Amino acid sequence: MPATVVVGAQWGDEGKGKIVDLLAQRSDVVCRYQGGPNAGHTIVAGGATWKLRQMPTGVISGKTSVIGAGCVVDPHVFLDEVDLLVERGIDPAIVVLSGNAHLIMPWHPAIDQASERRLGKLQIGTTRRGIGPAYADKALRIGIRVQDVLDAKILRQKIEVALAEKNLWLERIYETDGFDLEEVWAEYAGYAERLAPFVGDASLLVDQALRDGKEVLFEGAQATMLDLDHGTYPFVTSSNPVASGAATGIGIGPTRIDRVLGVAKAYATRVGEGPFPSEIEGPDRERLQERGGELGTVTGRVRRCGWLDLVALRYAVRVNGITSLALTKLDVLSGFPEVPVCVAYELRDGTRTPHFPAHQSDFHHARAVWERLPGWDEPLDDASSRDELPDAARRYVEFVERALEVPVELVGVGAARERVLA
Ligand code: IMP
Numbered sequence: 554m555p556a557t558v559v560v561g562a563q564w565g566d567e568g569k570g571k572i573v574d575l576l577a578q579r580s581d582v583v584c585r586y587q588g589g590p591n592a593g594h595t596i597v598a599g600g601a602t603w604k605l606r607q608m609p610t611g612v613i614s615g616k617t618s619v620i621g622a623g624c625v626v627d628p629h630v631f632l633d634e635v636d637l638l639v640e641r642g643i644d645p646a647i648v649v650l651s652g653n654a655h656l657i658m659p660w661h662p663a664i665d666q667a668s669e670r671r672l673g674k675l676q677i678g679t680t681r682r683g684i685g686p687a688y689a690d691k692a693l694r695i696g697i698r699v700q701d702v703l704d705a706k707i708l709r710q711k712i713e714v715a716l717a718e719k720n721l722w723l724e725r726i727y728e729t730d731g732f733d734l735e736e737v738w739a740e741y742a743g744y745a746e747r748l749a750p751f752v753g754d755a756s757l758l759v760d761q762a763l764r765d766g767k768e769v770l771f772e773g774a775q776a777t778m779l780d781l782d783h784g785t786y787p788f789v790t791s792s793n794p795v796a797s798g799a800a801t802g803i804g805i806g807p808t809r810i811d812r813v814l815g816v817a818k819a820y821a822t823r824v825g826e827g828p829f830p831s832e833i834e835g836p837d838r839e840r841l842q843e844r845g846g847e848l849g850t851v852t853g854r855v856r857r858c859g860w861l862d863l864v865a866l867r868y869a870v871r872v873n874g875i876t877s878l879a880l881t882k883l884d885v886l887s888g889f890p891e892v893p894v895c896v897a898y899e900l901r902d903g904t905r906t907p908h909f910p911a912h913q914s915d916f917h918h919a920r921a922v923w924e925r926l927p928g929w930d931e932p933l934d935d936a937s938s939r940d941e942l943p944d945a946a947r948r949y950v951e952f953v954e955r956a957l958e959v960p961v962e963l964v965g966v967g968a969a970r971e972r973v974l975a
Contacts, residue, residue: 561776583611623802
């Protein structure tokens, strides 16, 4: 199965980084197809902790690592991560950056911050990294791409065009400072020399790898429920994390994708605003937060915690075409006398549905219908296969498989790379 997409099946932070890191061991190429430095992967590998924001997880194991056209790139973050690779003895020549990826310019975080401030109580709770404004400029066709940096004259023209409008917005609408053309141009033209060796044709490279029978992994950032088209809009990111985004974000046809591995936590978390029907109120929330270390990698914000939501997961199986699941952080559930699972939503008219509501108002008012499964006390440290899990933990996994009609292929029981049971 040479082409595998790994996609977050919930609201992000499912532990995709760790699963991708594991699968990367058997892959030749690892690609990021959307998103930018709003992603935060924490991976513990070979005794070292890695926190990556922009690079594909494949870099940790020295695999060819591709950043596709569907991504937005903060050159500063990218080059910091290049330095990190060098520091840790990994040759950064493994990284290929699509010339068609869009750059995050200094005005993007400024607009992101100002716009959130202006929205006040209606804010999205973005990572403030400029993601939405960068994708908005791409859609408006005034974005600046990686390849533009390689030609100082084109770069200057494009910055000039963009700034003429951005400074008006920043100064007149958001009542904040604008940017100086010379300064921005000097900074970004200065990146050319360092970025140039990484710029390549991501689509051609991946196509060739697949033709040669190589294993290619497509690593989704963020997750299904944060998808711009299929997530809980407007509380979403501005790109397409869903599996089909891998085809457009890299530049291959959808027929090239062989399988889709959905990654879900054994419970649920969400950063930022928006409805969350299986959210926990009360002491169990703090307990999960603490035990699961539920603090955002990028923002440091405490993540909202909930029990597993099978309605949302069923939806993720549908919109991604998930062929198997990885269930992560099962160990965090040890010690709860019982583990509630959201099996359906109760809508405003009192009807119950196993399907994710198509209308936002139904979702906003949906209440979780719970099934309470027996918990387990034992830590999962000793289990070296799924069969060795405590009975109740094993039954929990089987319950998920039955409800979603998808096999759980991997179970995460600890932070380290080897703590994933096949
Ligand atoms: P943005 O991607 O910074 O525009 O943020 C939009 C929404 O996506 C916010 O609710 C963020 O908290 C959420 N988000 C973005 N990246 C991540 C991530 O890597 N994990 C979890 N949530 C994320």
